[in-house]
Amino acid sequence: MRSIWNGSIGFGLVNIPVKLYSGVHSSSLDLDMLDERDHANIRFKRVNEKTHKEVAYEHIVKGYFLKDRYIVLDDHDFEEVKPEKTKLIEIENFVNISEINPVYYETSYYTQPESQGKRAYVLLLKALMKSKMAGVARFVLRNSENLCVIHPMNGIIVITKIRFQEEIRDTKELELKEAVTISPKELEVGLALIKQYTSPFNIESFKNDYSKELLKIINAKAKGKRATVKKIKPKKAVSEDLYDQLMESLNKRA
Numbered sequence: 001m002r003s004i005w006n007g008s009i010g011f012g013l014v015n016i017p018v019k020l021y022s023g024v025h026s027s028s029l030d031l032d033m034l035d036e037r038d039h040a041n042i043r044f045k046r047v048n049e050k051t052h053k054e055v056a057y058e059h060i061v062k063g064y065f066l067k068d069r070y071i072v073l074d075d076h077d078f079e080e081v082k083p084e085k086t087k088l089i090e091i092e093n094f095v096n097i098s099e100i101n102p103v104y105y106e107t108s109y110y111t112q113p114e115s116q117g118k119r120a121y122v123l124l125l126k127a128l129m130k131s132k133m134a135g136v137a138r139f140v141l142r143n144s145e146n147l148c149v150i151h152p153m154n155g156i157i158v159i160t161k162i163r164f165q166e167e168i169r170d171t172k173e174l175e176l177k178e179a180v181t182i183s184p185k186e187l188e189v190g191l192a193l194i195k196q197y198t199s200p201f202n203i204e205s206f207k208n209d210y211s212k213e214l215l216k217i218i219n220a221k222a223k224g225k226r227a228t229v230k231k232i233k234p235k236k237a238v239s240e241d242l243y244d245q246l247m248e249s250l251n252k253r254a
Contacts, residue, residue, distance in 0.1 A: 001110075005141055007087030009111070009124065009150065009157070015088070016121050017114035020159060024107055027208040029215060083145040089159065091135035097151055100134075103168060106161040121157065128152045189246040196250060 003019035010016075033042040045054045063070035113121035128134065128151060135150035139159075148161050182190075220226060239245060 003112070004109070007089060007139070008117075009121075010088050010090035010137075011120070011124050011135075012091075014120050014124075015117070016124060017117040018089075018111040018121065018157075019114070020109040020111060022107075023110045023158060027211055029211050029218075082143060083140045086140055089137045089139040089148070089150070091137045091150060093136050094131070094133040095136055095149075096132070097134040097149060100149060100162065104162040106163060108158050108160040111157045111159060124150075125152055125155070125157050128157070183243070186243050186246060189243065189250060193246060193250050 001021045003021055005020035006018075007020075008015040008017050034040065035042060046057070046060060047053065048055050061072050061074070063072040065071075111121075137148055137150055139146055139148060146161050147164055148159050151158055151160065217226075239248070
């Protein structure tokens with residue numbers, strides 16, 4: 001792995017020099033867009049929607065559509081709001097990580113201490129593990145300010161980016177328009193069904209089957225064959241009644 005950021009974690013008055021490494025990568029297959037006639041790669045051009053002519057990169061500016069026109073921003077405007085280029089991930093407070101709703105999580109980075117900061121790194125790691133708490137901090141990555149939580153995992157400190165509150169959409173527009181009544185016996189069977197399906201979380205039991213099956217097709221086609229893929233057939237309940245469906249699900253799982 002290659003480090004993508006060098007800096008320090010600020011723990012009170014203690015600075016812990018670290019390197020950041022990307023902790024995730026996509027399991028989706030990297031597919032290119034091709035011309036079906038000769039399989040040449042499709043290239044995208046920056047085109048003026050009025051003249052339909054290609055625009056050179058140096059003539060492209062950025063603007064924000066406000067009311068009825070674009071307000072164009074220049075380099076000076078971006079410099080004015082650019083966060084101070086800091087190399088410090090300063091912990092502002094500690095929280096119980098279970099209080100953070102999963103909707104806030106973005107992506108994770110692994111940290112590795114520099115040789116001069118190993119003792120302080122291990123101290124923070126052990127303190128986080130012992131207290132079962134996580135640090136909340138901000139840091140600058142690729143010229144933008146990021147919010148993150150600092151937490152332990154498998155013997156290292158992990159930095160997980162989280163979204164700001166204003167990036168989370170309000171759910172009010174999706175609220176149920178009409179009152180729905182659930183009977184006590186329906187709720188009771190629903191809870192029983194949850195209990196029946198409850199088990200310890202094991203991430204290894206969940207695989208990206210779509211990519212795996214698609215790769216089978218690719219390998220087969222490369223050999224001039226056609227792969228046979230098992231299609232998942234949706235299960236359908238016999239009855240349209242909610243209570244009957246719940247009971248059928250409960251009995252099927254038993």
